[in-house]
Amino acid sequence: MAPKFGTSGLRGLVVELTPELVTSYTHAFLEACDTGSAVRIGWDLRPSSPEIAKAVIDAIAAAGGTAIEDGALPTPALALAALSEGQSAIMVTGSHIPADRNGLKFYTPNGEISKDDEVAILATLGVVANGIGKKMNSQGEAIAAYIARYVDGFGTDALRGLRIGIYQHSSVARETMVKVVQALGGEAVPLAWSDTFIPVDTEAVDPETRAQLAGWCKENNLDALISTDGDADRPMVADATGEIVAGDVLGPLTARLLGAEQICTPVSSNTMVDAIPEFSDIVRTRIGSPYVIAAMETGNVTKVVGYEANGGFLLGYTADGPAGSLAPLMTRDCLLPILAPLYMARKAGCGLAELVAGLPSRFTATDRLTGIATDVSGPFLESLCADAVARTAFFTGMPAEKDVDLTDGLRVTFAGGDIVHLRPSGNAPEFRCYAESSSTERAGKLLAMFLEKTKTLLA
Incomplete structure (x- = not known):
């Protein structure tokens, strides 16, 4: 599966995040977005992260920019430092996904890149940036x-x-x-x-x-x-x-x-x-x-x-x-x-x-199926979204539909208040199921029931 660029930045298998690809996305970010006075770079504790961060730092300097190395630190600490100083940032991380995958998160001086920024970065891929920049070390000031x-x-x-x-x-x-x-x-x-x-x-x-x-x-x-x-x-x-x-x-x-x-x-x-x-x-x-x-x-x-x-x-x-x-x-x-x-x-x-x-009694449960590509889960979900008969068959045993929300995936509210929400992950080959009910037991039961049913249909 080729690296994917979307709401969580760039994600892909470590073996596919080559120095050339990392450089290309870094240069596109520098060209397409406001990056402020410098670009801060941080990374998580995956074995691959320091080497990918080095490629980012080298790419910034090669483009004539100033790269500030913050080292291994929390993503919000890196973002806070950048926002406070009118700078941008690139975090090397795959977040919660396995160590064989990694990625880049991009921040402008205003915060996370927007959907418009994503479009601009993709449109600028392939730009050749040259210059003489510099590399600096923050000495832990961002974490402090x-x-x-x-x-x-x-x-x-x-x-x-x-x-x-x-x-x-x-x-x-x-x-x-x-x-x-x-x-x-x-x-x-x-x-x-x-x-x-x-x-x-x-x-x-x-x-x-x-x-x-x-x-x-x-x-x-x-x-x-x-x-x-x-x-x-x-x-x-x-x-x-x-x-x-x-x-x-x-x-x-x-x-x-x-x-x-x-x-x-x-x-x-x-x-x-x-x-x-x-x-x-x-x-x-x-x-x-x-x-x-x-x-x-x-x-x-x-x-x-x-x-x-x-x-x-x-x-x-x-x-x-x-x-x-x-x-x-x-x-x-x-x-x-x-x-x-x-x-x-x-x-x-x-x-x-x-x-x-002391809060209102509504309880959720969520889990995911891993290794489910979007070209497999997509048609399945589209059929449920478009066809009430297909939904009735899938949700056999549930009360009548009260509301169907297609804002992101398929979220069905049933008479009595139970909710089941199905959607593919936006940044990994996974398929997520969310359930909500008036008790933890009922929410867990709904989750197990429809996650297993989905697994049977998609496996």
């Missing part, structure tokens, strides 16, 4: 500024008294999370450092990992357990029992703490947010942060935030944190939706589970 953002915003007592486990695996934020928890007064308990890259998808955590989280919480007497995906733009948070709090639950809690007036979130996110009284302005988008960002930039509301079902949170204004201000960050962030719910639970004198229990 990222940590300071949360210390300044939440204060040094925000997590006082909390014992927090940190599933480190191969997250590029594994050391940063420890430092932040400690800086906010909490006790950090590092767990399961890995020298081998582990692809963690915060939307589809496997049963073995869930059991491991529960075991760690019990063995270490934890108040909560936190982690991220590979490049740390998606959070993973578990309560004291090891039960994972879904990303589209972390989002509304974080928005509530910050006093947001408008929420922009994909159509796949939990509808529980619609039942929270203080959130009257909710904009639904296609799935992918560029669509969320476009919606955030369209309205006239000042206090606007965005979040995705994977937990990545976007802040569109200077918000008041518990101890100080939090600067805007128009890219998916992992730390803000981790820290906000933990702080809220501590302030309320309850556990994270009790805090979540």
Whole structure:
């Protein structure tokens, strides 16, 4: 499968991300987009990332630009540094997908590239850029500024008294999370450092990992357990029992703490947010942060935030944190939706589970089928979208359709409130299934039922 360029930048097999291809996309980005005074470069902990980053840095210098090497660091830390300095950035990461794949994420001085930027970059591929540029090293200033953002915003007592486990695996934020928890007064308990890259998808955590989280919480007497995906733009948070709090639950809690007036979130996110009284302005988008960002930039509301079902949170204004201000960050962030719910639970004198229990009772479950190419899943999904008879046959045993939403894939709401959402991944050969219901058990049952049925039809 050839490398693909879309909502998450460039993605492909490592063997196909040749220096020539990386150079071509880097030069096209420099030519097609505003890149500010310099381009910052960071990478995740995949074995292939440093070498790909070197190709990016060399390409920038060969085009006459200034390349600032930030090293291995969280994607939101790189983006924050670029936004703060009027610079652009390229992050070398494949996010949550396996280590045999990698990619590039592009940022202009205004944040993530837009859909228009994508079109312009593709149209400029093949440009030959020549010049004499320079290479610089940031000496860790980006990570320091990222940590300071949360210390300044939440204060040094925000997590006082909390014992927090940190599933480190191969997250590029594994050391940063420890430092932040400690800086906010909490006790950090590092767990399961890995020298081998582990692809963690915060939307589809496997049963073995869930059991491991529960075991760690019990063995270490934890108040909560936190982690991220590979490049740390998606959070993973578990309560004291090891039960994972879904990303589209972390989002509304974080928005509530910050006093947001408008929420922009994909159509796949939990509808529980619609039942929270203080959130009257909710904009639904296609799935992918560029669509969320476009919606955030369209309205006239000042206090606007965005979040995705994977937990990545976007802040569109200077918000008041518990101890100080939090600067805007128009890219998916992992730390803000981790820290906000933990702080809220501590302030309320309850556990994270009790805090979540106070929200409207809507529960989601999601998972994916891997190795499913879009030329296989596409016709299957198109037939369901276009044919009510085909949908009735596929959803045998379900109540009558109440609503069919084709914003992104096929999202069917049934009489009684159950929801099933099917769509191909936009950046990997995967097919995702989302389910929502009034209980965790029912949501899980729906997910298992229709994921297995889809697997049978597509295998």
